Amino acid sequence: xxxxxxxxxxxxxxxxxxxxxxxDGLAEVLPxxxxxxxxxxxxxxxxxxxxxxxxxxxxxxxxxxxxLGVVVAPAAPSITTIYHQPLRLxxxxxxxxxxxxxxxxxxxxxxxxxxxxAVTACITNDPASGLARACEFVLPMAAGPELSIPATKTxxxxxxxxxxxxxxxxxDKALARALTALPDRLAAAGDLDWSCVLERIxxxxxxxxxxxxxxxxxxxxxxxxxxxxxxxxxxCFSSAEFLHGPV
Amino acid sequence: xxxxxxxxxxxxxxxxxxxxxxxDGLAEVLPxxxxxxxxxxxxxxxxxxxxxxxxxxxxxxxxxxxxLGVVVAPAAPSITTIYHQPLRLxxxxxxxxxxxxxxxxxxxxxxxxxxxxAVTACITNDPASGLARACEFVLPMAAGPELSIPATKTxxxxxxxxxxxxxxxxxDKALARALTALPDRLAAAGDLDWSCVLERIxxxxxxxxxxxxxxxxxxxxxxxxxxxxxxxxxxCFSSAEFLHGPV
Numbered sequence: 001x002x003x004x005x006x007x008x009x010x011x012x013x014x015x016x017x018x019x020x021x022x023x024d025g026l027a028e029v030l031p032x033x034x035x036x037x038x039x040x041x042x043x044x045x046x047x048x049x050x051x052x053x054x055x056x057x058x059x060x061x062x063x064x065x066x067x068l069g070v071v072v073a074p075a076a077p078s079i080t081t082i083y084h085q086p087l088r089l090x091x092x093x094x095x096x097x098x099x100x101x102x103x104x105x106x107x108x109x110x111x112x113x114x115x116x117x118a119v120t121a122c123i124t125n126d127p128a129s130g131l132a133r134a135c136e137f138v139l140p141m142a143a144g145p146e147l148s149i150p151a152t153k154t155x156x157x158x159x160x161x162x163x164x165x166x167x168x169x170x171x172d173k174a175l176a177r178a179l180t181a182l183p184d185r186l187a188a189a190g191d192l193d194w195s196c197v198l199e200r201i202x203x204x205x206x207x208x209x210x211x212x213x214x215x216x217x218x219x220x221x222x223x224x225x226x227x228x229x230x231x232x233x234x235x236c237f238s239s240a241e242f243l244h245g246p247v
Numbered sequence: 248x249x250x251x252x253x254x255x256x257x258x259x260x261x262x263x264x265x266x267x268x269x270x271d272g273l274a275e276v277l278p279x280x281x282x283x284x285x286x287x288x289x290x291x292x293x294x295x296x297x298x299x300x301x302x303x304x305x306x307x308x309x310x311x312x313x314x315l316g317v318v319v320a321p322a323a324p325s326i327t328t329i330y331h332q333p334l335r336l337x338x339x340x341x342x343x344x345x346x347x348x349x350x351x352x353x354x355x356x357x358x359x360x361x362x363x364x365a366v367t368a369c370i371t372n373d374p375a376s377g378l379a380r381a382c383e384f385v386l387p388m389a390a391g392p393e394l395s396i397p398a399t400k401t402x403x404x405x406x407x408x409x410x411x412x413x414x415x416x417x418x419d420k421a422l423a424r425a426l427t428a429l430p431d432r433l434a435a436a437g438d439l440d441w442s443c444v445l446e447r448i449x450x451x452x453x454x455x456x457x458x459x460x461x462x463x464x465x466x467x468x469x470x471x472x473x474x475x476x477x478x479x480x481x482x483c484f485s486s487a488e489f490l491h492g493p494v
Contacts, residue, residue: 071336076312
């Protein structure tokens with residue numbers, strides 16, 4: 001086992017506790033943000049994130065569109081950082097996700113969105129970060145220090161924070177109950193024996209991951225993890241898109 | 248040369264004529280649509296497409312955000328076709344792109360968007376298709392019959408139609424001039440000798456294509472074409488995302 005392996009395992013083992021802890025940190029801010037969103041319902045939510053956080057944002061798109069019927073658009077960063085085109089974002093929700101909260105291009109986009117009159121919020125692991133200072137609403141991941149470079153518990157914490165936001169915003173009781181049970185479910189999943197999967201993919205030189213709806217984001221994250229940790233060219237497709245295209 | 252190769256070459260050679268022809272077919276509908284969009288500016292444009300058409304939609308997202316500052320969101324089809332969740336789309340622009348105009352899930356989403364009060368428009372190669380009947384505004388590609396299965400001239404025609412829509416909507420004179428010159432530029436590009444690229448990639452087993460801003464959509468389409476025609480696992484990244492993630 002490499003040092004990286006050990007760090008990833010250690011980080012993943014901490015995810016259930018992080019998700020449990022997160023509940024307290026969000027208890028104050030989420031109702032205020034949700035009240036604002038209900039009083040002035042946005043026509044669109046713009047998400048802004050990179051890498052694993054962008055996959056969490058894809059999960060957020062699914063949740064927000066499914067539970068609230070509000071369209072979610074991923075930010076195209078170059079529109080702000082290269083073309084300096086202001087977007088029509090007055091009273092819309094701009095939602096950034098960044099573990100470190102220090103990616104300069106994401107901070108720049110958050111500042112630009114706020115200047116355009118957007119309601120700005122961020123999910124970050126560092127409530128003292130530049131991104132947190134740039135946004136009106138700060139949603140702390142509460143994941144604790146992430147030791148491994150491929151995001152593990154911070155990805156899980158981001159997805160959980162998005163689900164909490166949607167549960168409070170939509171006032172969906174079933175979703176709120178599922179979130180209460182989430183830390184125990186995560187711990188149980190971590191205790192399962194996943195080694196049977198390894199035998200199947202150990203010889204692969206190229207791999208496709210497939211998901212749809214809520215699992216599309218998870219399939220994307222799995223493909224990225226395989227690239228980052230195993231030098232394996234893995235690529236994600238929605239099942240509908242895969243049938244339409246390569247096969 | 249295979250039959251498929253010959254068809255693809257033949258289809259591509261016809262692209263400049265298709266783009267020239269398209270101008271007439273759009274001359275009536277575009278000003279009416281643009282006038283509607285200027286009178287009731289949408290807060291968001293939702294695009295709906297699969298495969299090559301989805302890559303054209305990515306190009307459209309860049310154009311609409313850059314020239315008009317209006318956020319563009321790609322539709323998540325399962326929200327409509329599986330979860331039957333109506334989206335808040337009153338007075339927003341729903342823009343579908345489909346060569347055949349007969350993909351049942353895209354027709355279903357167009358109908359759902361229209362029922363939610365969206366302004367519905369489609370770019371299609373068949374103005375008598377089910378999609379055309381479902382939408383208020385029909386923008387004909389005018390590409391003529393596409394013989395090859397991997398889309399060639401219909402991809403180019405879709406991108407050109409999107410650029411024409413944005414040129415008329417934004418009243419950008421430079422973009423309009425560029426579109427007048429486009430058929431000749433396409434013909435000149437088709438006459439170039441591209442064989443030097445082949446030597447470089449002939450031995451590859453896995454390949455990454457990279458783009459950003461206007462070239463991101465083209466890099467995505469190139470990766471799909473390599474998969475469809477050459478059994479080569481090619482995957483597209485935005486240059487910013489590639490540096491953030493796998494490398």
